[in-house]
Amino acid sequence: MIAAIVKEINLTPVYNNDNEQIATIYFGGGTPSILAIEELQLIMQALKSKFSITANAEITLEANPDDINIPRLELWKQVGINRLSTGVQSFIEAELKWMNRAHTATDAIKCIDEIIAAGFTNFSIDLIYGSPLLSNEDWKKNVATVIEKNIPHVSCYALTVEPKTALDKMIMQHKKAPVDPEKQATQFLLLMDWMQAAGYEHYEISNYAKPGMRSRHNSSYWQAKHYYGFGPSAHSFTGQARRWNVANNALYIKSLENNMIPFEEEILSQAQHLNEYIMTSLRTTEGINLEKIYAEYGNQYAEKIVTQSSKWQEGKKIIIENSTLKLTREGKLFADGIAADLFF
Numbered sequence: 001m002i003a004a005i006v007k008e009i010n011l012t013p014v015y016n017n018d019n020e021q022i023a024t025i026y027f028g029g030g031t032p033s034i035l036a037i038e039e040l041q042l043i044m045q046a047l048k049s050k051f052s053i054t055a056n057a058e059i060t061l062e063a064n065p066d067d068i069n070i071p072r073l074e075l076w077k078q079v080g081i082n083r084l085s086t087g088v089q090s091f092i093e094a095e096l097k098w099m100n101r102a103h104t105a106t107d108a109i110k111c112i113d114e115i116i117a118a119g120f121t122n123f124s125i126d127l128i129y130g131s132p133l134l135s136n137e138d139w140k141k142n143v144a145t146v147i148e149k150n151i152p153h154v155s156c157y158a159l160t161v162e163p164k165t166a167l168d169k170m171i172m173q174h175k176k177a178p179v180d181p182e183k184q185a186t187q188f189l190l191l192m193d194w195m196q197a198a199g200y201e202h203y204e205i206s207n208y209a210k211p212g213m214r215s216r217h218n219s220s221y222w223q224a225k226h227y228y229g230f231g232p233s234a235h236s237f238t239g240q241a242r243r244w245n246v247a248n249n250a251l252y253i254k255s256l257e258n259n260m261i262p263f264e265e266e267i268l269s270q271a272q273h274l275n276e277y278i279m280t281s282l283r284t285t286e287g288i289n290l291e292k293i294y295a296e297y298g299n300q301y302a303e304k305i306v307t308q309s310s311k312w313q314e315g316k317k318i319i320i321e322n323s324t325l326k327l328t329r330e331g332k333l334f335a336d337g338i339a340a341d342l343f344f
Contacts, residue, residue, distance in 0.1 A: 001042065001251065002039045002042055003232075003256075004252060004253045004256035004257070005043060005046075005047040005230050005231050006042055007059055007259070008230050008231070008256055009043070009046040009047060009050050009230055009258045010046060010049075010263055011256075011259065011261055012051060012228060012230070012261065014024065014050075014051075015226050015228075015238045015239065019052070020051070020052065020053065021052050021053070021054050021055060022047070022051045022053045022054065023054050023057055023058065023216065024057060024058045024059070024060070024216050024217035024220060025053070025057060025058075025059045025060070025217075026059075026060045026062075026217045027040070027043075027049065027059075027060065027061045027062060027081075027233065028060070028062040028085070029062075029231065029233065030062070031062070031063075031064055031066070031067070032061055032062055032063075033061060033062065033063035033064055033067035033072075034064075034067060037076075037078075037079060039074075040061075040076070040079050040081075040145060041079055044079055045102050050167055052331065053112070056121070057299075058082065058083055058215075058216040058217055058237045059080050059081050059082050059083065059084040059100075060081070060084065060085055060215075060217055060250055061076060061081045061083075061084055061085070062084075062085045062087070063085070063086045063089060063111075064086065064102065064103065065086055065087070065088060065103040065107045065108050065110075065111040066102050066103040066107055066111075068084075068086065068111040068115065069114060070110070070114055070117065070118055070280070073114060073118035073120065074118060077118065077119070077120075082120075082122060082187050083119055083120070083122040083123060083124070084115055084122075084123040084124070085109060085123070085124045085125075085126070085155075086107045086112075086115075086123070086124070086125050086126070087125075087126045087286060088112075088125040088126060088127060089101060089126060089127060089128045090105070090108070090127065090128060090134070090142055090331060091105050091108050091141065091142050091145045092105060092108065092133075092134070092138050092141065092142065092341075093105040094133055095133050095134055095138070096108075096235055097129060098131065098132075098133050098176075099131070104212070109145070112125070112149050116149075117176070121152070122152060122153075122213065123151070123152060123153065124144070124151075124153035124154065124155060125151055125153075125154055125155075125214075126154075126155045126156075126157065126214065127142055127143075127154060127155070127156045127157075128156075128157055128158075128159050128189040129142075129144070129156060129157075129158060129159070129184065129185055129188065129191065130158040130179060130180070130184030130187055131159045131179070131305065132176065132177035132178070132179065132180070133177075134187070136186065136190060136262075139187050139190065139191070140190070140194070141240060143190075143194045143195070144189060144194075145316075147195075147198040150210075152198070152209065152210045152213040152217060153207070153208070153209045153210070153213050153214070154195070154207070154208045154209075155206050155207050155208075156191055156206055156207075156208065158184045158187075158188065159179055159184070160179075161178075161179055185333050188332070188333065189329070189330075189333070192329060192332070195208045197245065199211070201214070201285070202285065203285045204218070204219075204222060204283050204284045204285070205283040205284075205332055205335050206283075219289045221279040221286070222278070222281065222283065222284050223280075224237075224273075224276065224277060224280070225232070225237075225320075226238060226239050229243075229245070230242075231245065231252075232245055232246065232247055232248065232249050232252040233245060233247045234244075236263075239267065240267060241265050241267050241268065242265070242266050242268060243263045243264070243265045243266075244263060244264055245261070245262060245263045246262040246263070246264075253325075270297065271344040274293070274297055275343045275344060277292075277293075278305070278339055278342050278343060279339045279343075282325070282327060282335060282338065282339050282342070283335055283339075285326075286324070287324045287326035287327070288305065288324065288325040288326075289323065289324055290302045290305065290306065290320075290323045290324065290325060291323045293305065302342070305325065305342055306325075308341060308342050309325060309338075309342060312331065312334075312338055312341070316328055316330065316331075317330060317331035317334055317338060318331055318338065330334075
């Protein structure tokens with residue numbers, strides 16, 4: 001797999017020109033923390049050989065709490081990793097067992113303490129809310145731990161039950177309690193209040209950061225910047241086209257052995273570009289810039305968005321200030337539905 005990823009990097013054409021600078025690198029999409037340090041080095045060397053990487057590039061590694069220890073943290077730093085993202089999910093033991101996580105609540109606290117002890121000042125954790133077991137009181141304990149540990153960045157997601165998963169099957173068989181949307185909405189609103197009071201910036205629907213600690217990598221997606229993706233299922237964006245690699249590992253490796261990158265591609269239409277901008281920008285604190293839409297797409301598009309959003313304004317889910325359309329606190333509960341309603 002590592003050899004195939006390295007080969008894909010070497011075979012990938014550069015979108016713009018040789019002067020293009022890479023400002024962020026993200027090792028994600030699963031559990032890259034299980035890679036040996038030599039394997040991470042091979043990928044980093046391939047990236048450095050192919051691209052011009054800025055001196056202050058943000059280089060993130062997704063890591064499971066149970067993969068984190070001081071010796072490994074030191075090695076990651078030597079490879080160039082300067083930001084970590086770890087799937088803590090909860091600091092409540094019963095919750096972690098219910099989610100079938102490999103780590104314990106003790107592991108969750110320990111990994112954060114070790115990240116800080118190893119000198120990482122830029123890191124993020126994931127938390128999940130809205131599960132049947134999570135009381136509002138326990139949710140407050142989880143968030144209080146984040147604030148107490150002064151964690152610079154947190155991504156918080158409502159529990160979703162994917163069709164045909166083990167959890168979905170257990171809920172259907174009444175072996176586990178179903179998800180309660182009202183409870184999820186309450187815990188999301190509580191989260192916003194607690195994090196704002198603690199000085200965190202709610203800069204994207206699911207993301208909270210201390211001042212200056214936003215995820216530069218994820219922000220580049222929301223700003224529609226170009227990006228390269230390597231590995232099975234990886235997505236890339238050239239500015240005009242979206243590409244995605246085959247998901248099957250064996251097929252991915254075999255194609256690269258034959259010097260072929262196994263991807264599909266879609267050229268985005270003007271409406272698709274605009275819809276993506278609506279969807280991503282509406283989720284951020286910056287909101288939809290109507291002047292940008294006017295300049296890039298034309299007056300009729302900007303006016304249609306204002307007209308279409310009027311019912312959401314009347315319902316106090318959206319406000320328009322200084323030619324910017326933003327969600328209100330309650331509007332954030334309806335972000336996806338509002339975005340879909342504004343689509344062309």
